[in-house]
Amino acid sequence: MNKVLFFNPRSAEAKHRFPNSIMAVAASIDNRFEWALVDGNWEKDPFEALAAYLRTGEYRYIGFTVMPGPQTKQAIPIARKIREQFPHTIMIWGGYFPSNHAGIVLESGDVDFVINGAGEHAFPALLDALENNKPYELIKNLVFRSGEKVIKTAKEDLFDQDPLPSLPYDKVDQFYPAGQHYLGKTWMGNRTMAYHSSIGCPFTCSFCAVVPLYEARWKAKSAELVYKDIKYVKDKWGADAVEFHDNNFFVSEKRAVEFSRLLRPEQMNWWGMARIDTMNKFSDASLAAIRESGCRMIFFGAESGSDKVLQALDKGGTQNAEQILQFAERMKQFDIIPEYSFVLGLPADTEEAVWEQIIFDINFIKQVKKANPRTEIVLYTYSPVPTEGSELFEKVKAAGFVYPRKLEDWCNPQWEKFDLRKNPLTPWLKPEMIDYIRNFETVLNGYYPTASDIRLNSPKRNMMRLLSGLRYKTNFYRFPMEIKLLQRIWKYRQPEIQGF
Ligand code: B12
Ligand code: SF4
Numbered sequence: 492m493n494k495v496l497f498f499n500p501r502s503a504e505a506k507h508r509f510p511n512s513i514m515a516v517a518a519s520i521d522n523r524f525e526w527a528l529v530d531g532n533w534e535k536d537p538f539e540a541l542a543a544y545l546r547t548g549e550y551r552y553i554g555f556t557v558m559p560g561p562q563t564k565q566a567i568p569i570a571r572k573i574r575e576q577f578p579h580t581i582m583i584w585g586g587y588f589p590s591n592h593a594g595i596v597l598e599s600g601d602v603d604f605v606i607n608g609a610g611e612h613a614f615p616a617l618l619d620a621l622e623n624n625k626p627y628e629l630i631k632n633l634v635f636r637s638g639e640k641v642i643k644t645a646k647e648d649l650f651d652q653d654p655l656p657s658l659p660y661d662k663v664d665q666f667y668p669a670g671q672h673y674l675g676k677t678w679m680g681n682r683t684m685a686y687h688s689s690i691g692c693p694f695t696c697s698f699c700a701v702v703p704l705y706e707a708r709w710k711a712k713s714a715e716l717v718y719k720d721i722k723y724v725k726d727k728w729g730a731d732a733v734e735f736h737d738n739n740f741f742v743s744e745k746r747a748v749e750f751s752r753l754l755r756p757e758q759m760n761w762w763g764m765a766r767i768d769t770m771n772k773f774s775d776a777s778l779a780a781i782r783e784s785g786c787r788m789i790f791f792g793a794e795s796g797s798d799k800v801l802q803a804l805d806k807g808g809t810q811n812a813e814q815i816l817q818f819a820e821r822m823k824q825f826d827i828i829p830e831y832s833f834v835l836g837l838p839a840d841t842e843e844a845v846w847e848q849i850i851f852d853i854n855f856i857k858q859v860k861k862a863n864p865r866t867e868i869v870l871y872t873y874s875p876v877p878t879e880g881s882e883l884f885e886k887v888k889a890a891g892f893v894y895p896r897k898l899e900d901w902c903n904p905q906w907e908k909f910d911l912r913k914n915p916l917t918p919w920l921k922p923e924m925i926d927y928i929r930n931f932e933t934v935l936n937g938y939y940p941t942a943s944d945i946r947l948n949s950p951k952r953n954m955m956r957l958l959s960g961l962r963y964k965t966n967f968y969r970f971p972m973e974i975k976l977l978q979r980i981w982k983y984r985q986p987e988i989q990g991f
Contacts, residue, residue, distance in 0.1 A: 492553035493499050493622065494525045499556060500565035501531040506675035508685035512556040512586055514663060515687070518656040519611040521619060524552075538569050545577045552581050552618060555602075557588040563901045565714035570601040571899075581621060582584045588901075589876055590704050592894065593634040594641045605634040608704040608823050609690060610648060611655055613640075646820050649691055650860035655718050656872040660762045670728040671847040677758035678943045679787060680732025684724050688717045691908060694766070696923065697805040697881035698834060698873060701738045709742055714749035725757060730786075735763035741770055741789070748777045751784035764790040768809040778825045786827060788867070788942070791818075793831035795853025798835060800848065803883060812855065818865040828942060830867040831859060832922050836920045837873050838886045845919050853931050857963075860939060867941055870932045871912040872925065891918045892987070930968040937974040938963040951981055 497517055499510040519829060527544055531537040544550050545809035552773055555574065557566045566584075573580055585606035589596045593605040604627075606613050613632040621629035627633065631647035674682035689712065691705030724730045741747050753759060763786070770778075770789070794804055796812045815831070822829045839845045849888055859866050875887045877894075895901050901910075908914040914925055925947070937959030940952050945953075959974050961967070 492524060494527070494549045495520060495542060495552045495554060495618070496541065496550040497526060497528045498537070498541060498553065498555045498566070498569070499528070499530045499532065500537070500562040501554065502560075502562050506677065506683075507532040507672060508675065508734070508736075509660075509663065509669070509673045510556070511658075511687045512558075513554070513658075514658045515655075516554065516556075516585065516606075516610040516661050519615050519660070521656060521659055523615065524618060525549075526662075530667055530672075531562075533672060537565065538572055541569065541573065542576065545573070545580060550580070552621070554585040554614070555582070555584045557584055558586050559588045559591075559901075561605075562586075563588055563792045564907060567601075567898055570599075574601040583614070583617065584962060585614070587700055589634075591700055592599065593643065595826050595898050595901075597634065597636045601898070603635065604785070604799055607632045607634050607643065608646065612650065626787065632907050644672075646706060649710040650707065652690065652710050652712040657787060658720060660720075660727070664728075669724070674724075674728060674730050674943070677732065677734070678945045679734075679762060680730075681911070683732040683768055684721070684730040685734045685736050686711050686717065686721060687736045687739045687744070688740060695881075696794075697803070697883040698794075698837075698876065699878070700876040702878050702932055703876070710740065711737075711743065711746060714746050714753055717750055718753040721759070722757065723753070725759065727732060730757065730759070732759055733761040735761065737764060739766060739769075741765035743869050744773050744777055745761055748780050751780045751786070753943070755780075757782040758785065760785045760787050762786070762788050762790070764792075766810070767791045767793060767815055770807075771821070775825075778822075778827070779950070782825045782827050788830055789822075789972060790830040790832065790869075791840070792834075793859070794834050795837075795848075796852055796858070797848065799851075803837070804834070805881065805883075807843060808830075816822040816858060818864045819859050819866045823863050823865070827869060829863065829866050830869060831856075832869040832871060834871050834873050836915065836917065836924065837883070838890050838917065838919045842919070842921070844900070845921075848850065849924055849928060853928075856935070860935075864939065865942070867943070868935060868939070870928065870935075872915050872920065872928060873917065874909050874912045874915040875917065878970065882919060884957050887917070892916070927968065929973055933971045933974050933978070934962045934968050935961050936978065937971070947981060 497513045499513050523770050529540045534540045555566050557563055582602045583604045584602050589605040590607045596602050596605055613630055615631045617627055631645050633644045635642055674684055677683040691709040692701045693707055693709040695702050695707050721733055793815045795801055799809050803808055831853055835849050856868055877883045909916055937955045940947050940955050955977055
């Protein structure tokens with residue numbers, strides 16, 4: 492039987508976490524195929540590490556997981572080298588980048604198959620077909636080339652998560668001892684683990700990359716199973732905090748509360764992502780139970796303070812500006828820090844309208860801070876994802892925005908910045924607007940330094956606040972060099988780039 496080699500390209504500079512994407516698909520073939528893992532986060536020369544396995548001649552299949560940004564930067568050139576030096580290897584990519592950009596990935600000629608969305612059924616089915624020379628054309632969630640054509644098969648319904656095979660923690664530990672590699676020091680704990688307890692999201696926000704993959708579907712592991720996995724990692728490797736990487740952990744109030752009750756005796760801090768309108772419906776008793784179990788901070792997509800923009804973003808219809816402010820206020824009584832992300836720089840009919848929206852949202856963010864100064868703010872600039880058919884994406888295309896035409900172009904520094912949602916190449920967003928947003932961000936981070944930076948002690952925080960106060964209060968954000976200098980010296984962290 493041929494073996495399978497998995498590659499997790501470098502995704503962060505530090506604080507590496509369990510490669511959950513690879514672990515989910517590796518679990519699905521664990522009892523049928525021998526497999527090995529190369530984690531680009533831990534290899535000086537990841538190509539060499541992969542090549543060492545491939546030279547044995549035992550590995551016919553190689554699976555890459557690729558999210559946009561830094562992972563593409565490592566994945567693209569390495570895939571090319573593998574194609575050149577090991578041409579008989581069958582290369583299969585999965586994850587958000589290839590799922591959303593399958594055409595360009597396959598047209599490169601370096602990748603043979605893309606798994607579009609969930610891989611737990613599609614991947615073993617594909618390997619079975621290839622091993623046994625059977626047709627693969629009817630396997631769901633698959634994209635491949637047939638001559639010059641790119642063929643996308645039907646999407647599979649999301650399946651129940653509990654019956655899936657257990658995550659291969661012990662096997663991963665053999666390649667990269669988990670205690671030293673996958674539990675990091677964060678503001679929540681000394682040995683923070685990452686866990687992914689549900690797949691997809693039931694909403695259809697028009698700017699979000701999750702929508703084309705999971706088409707408004709969501710399936711979760713039961714509270715018991717999530718607890719069992721976390722307890723396993725705690726008992727075996729000493730995890731003392733958990734980051735939930737689910738797109739939307741809190742879809743079910745019942746599950747969140749059940750899980751909280753189970754976790755409470757373990758005394759672990761935790762963090763997850765949610766929607767404001769969903770959580771605002773949670774009872775006070777539920778929110779209290781969640782906090783008592785160790786939940787310290789929750790990430791919410793606030794997106795904008797304008798109801799018109801929220802509508803254009805298709806935020807589900809029930810989230811509005813008033814609610815965003817009130818909810819920030821409500822979280823104070825539970826001592827849970829709300830972490831609000833905003834998407835600035837959406838397309839509008841005129842340049843003035845783009846400016847107006849930016850200034851409006853910046854002022855709104857200041858209102859949020861007034862309502863609850865502990866609210867953490869994460870500022871993104873809108874980087875289009877191909878949410879085909881949405882009004883927003885139609886507007887984006889009409890404005891002349893185009894994605895790179897070749898896979899290797901995604902490695903250009905400008906497209907990397909696009910992925911980081913810091914400096915998108917959208918035609919309506921002028922450089923001075925980006926400067927304005929980034930300068931405001933610097934002043935905001937100076938006046939309200941993030942609670943998640945464990946290196947910033949009180950004197951440093953006070954110093955930054957003092958330095959930024961006048962600018963913040965007078966809306967003067969231009970050239971905040973003095974704050975930038977301090978942030979550089981103290982290596983101020985940005986959660987959205989450097990990991991949660
Ligand atoms: C963890 C994570 C990170 C971490 C990386 C962790 C680390 N320390 O190494 C950090 C914080 C660094 C990060 C950063 C970024 N991330 Co990120 N990240 C995630 C997150 C939350 C979880 C990924 C994960 O483990 N999923 C769990 C697995 C089980 O799900 P999955 O990946 O979808 O895998 C399934 C399928 O896709 C498929 N599959 C996946 N891989 C493979 C491989 C093979 C071979 C096969 C067959 C199948 C397959 O099968 C799996 C099981 O069904 C996702 C959101 C999410 N919930 O997935 C965002 C997400 C992938 N990130 C995203 C982005 C944009 C980024 C950034 C580029 C930008 C940003 N500002 O956020 C930065 C890059 C900065 C940087 N320095 O790397 C976006 C991608 C959006 C898009 N346009 O496609 C996502 C979807 C978040 C979002 N909702 O917007 N990220
Ligand atoms: S609620 Fe969040 S994860 Fe779900 S579609 Fe909207 S932005 Fe995406």
